[in-house]
Amino acid sequence: MIERLKELIPEFxxxxxxxxxxxxxxxxxxxxxxxxxxxxxxxAMPFTLLIDPCPASFIDHVRAVTLSAxxxxxxxxxxxxxxxxxxxxxxxxxxxxxxxxxxxxxxKLENGATVQTLAGQLLRHPFTGMELAAxxxxxxxxxxxxxxxxxxxxxxxxxTEATLVNHADFASFHSIQRLRNRKPLAS
Numbered sequence: 001m002i003e004r005l006k007e008l009i010p011e012f013x014x015x016x017x018x019x020x021x022x023x024x025x026x027x028x029x030x031x032x033x034x035x036x037x038x039x040x041x042x043x044a045m046p047f048t049l050l051i052d053p054c055p056a057s058f059i060d061h062v063r064a065v066t067l068s069a070x071x072x073x074x075x076x077x078x079x080x081x082x083x084x085x086x087x088x089x090x091x092x093x094x095x096x097x098x099x100x101x102x103x104x105x106x107x108k109l110e111n112g113a114t115v116q117t118l119a120g121q122l123l124r125h126p127f128t129g130m131e132l133a134a135x136x137x138x139x140x141x142x143x144x145x146x147x148x149x150x151x152x153x154x155x156x157x158x159x160t161e162a163t164l165v166n167h168a169d170f171a172s173f174h175s176i177q178r179l180r181n182r183k184p185l186a187s
Contacts, residue, residue: 001029004039008059011066015092020138024093027136028100031129035103045106045114047099051177058102061172066095068168069161084160091161093138094145098165101129101146126152 002025006012015021032038037045046054047061056064073086105120105128119128130147141161147153148162149169158166 001032001039005029005032008039008043009063009096011063011092011096014070015089015096017089020089020093020142023133023136023138024096027097027132027138028103030136031100031103031132036107037103041108042103045108047102048173049106049114049116050173054176055179056172056176058099062096062099064172065098065165065168066092068171069095069164072164072168086160086164087141090139090141090145091164093142094149094161094165095168097129097133097138097142097146098149098169099125099129100132101125101127104128104132124150124152126150 005025005028012021012025015024032042042058043060045058046052047056047058048054069091070088073088073091076084076086102120102125105116105123105125106114107117108114126147126149130143133143133146141159144156144159145162145165148156148158149165153162153166
C-alpha cells in the first residue's frame, strides 16, 4: 500500500526528514485503512463533493496544492531571502496531509459514487486529519497546517506554512469550480 501511494504521490520523497516522512505515510495508511480506501481508489475519487462532476481527483488535488505551496515558498526564498522563513519539510507534510481527513469524511458506495459519511458531516476533514496527524506524532506545526487549511482555520493566526497551504488549496478549488460553472469573468 505504501509503495503504491508513493508512486501516485512522489512528493513524499521531497520531505528530507525521514522520520517526518514515515509519520506522514503512516498517517495516510491509517486513514486509508479506516476509511476503506486503497491508493488507486484515490486516483479516481473526486477531491471535493462541492463540484459535481469534479474533474480533478483527490490525488491530483493533493499534489497540486502541495507543489503550489512549495513553488510559492521557493519564490519567497528567491525574492525575500531569509526574511520570510519557511520550514519546507513542514510545508510539504502539511500540504500532503491537508485533506487526509477526507478519507474518513467520504466513502465510496457500491455503485461507485463518493458521498459524505455521517462522521464527515459532524467532524469535517480538518478535524479528523489533525487527529490522525496527532495520533502518529506529527509536530504541532504540521497539525496546525491541517487544522487551519480550510474555513475552520479562519479564526486562528496561521503560520506562513499554513497560509501557503490554505491559499494553494483555495486557488485549486476556486479555479476548478470556475471551470465547471463556466462563468465569464466579464460581460
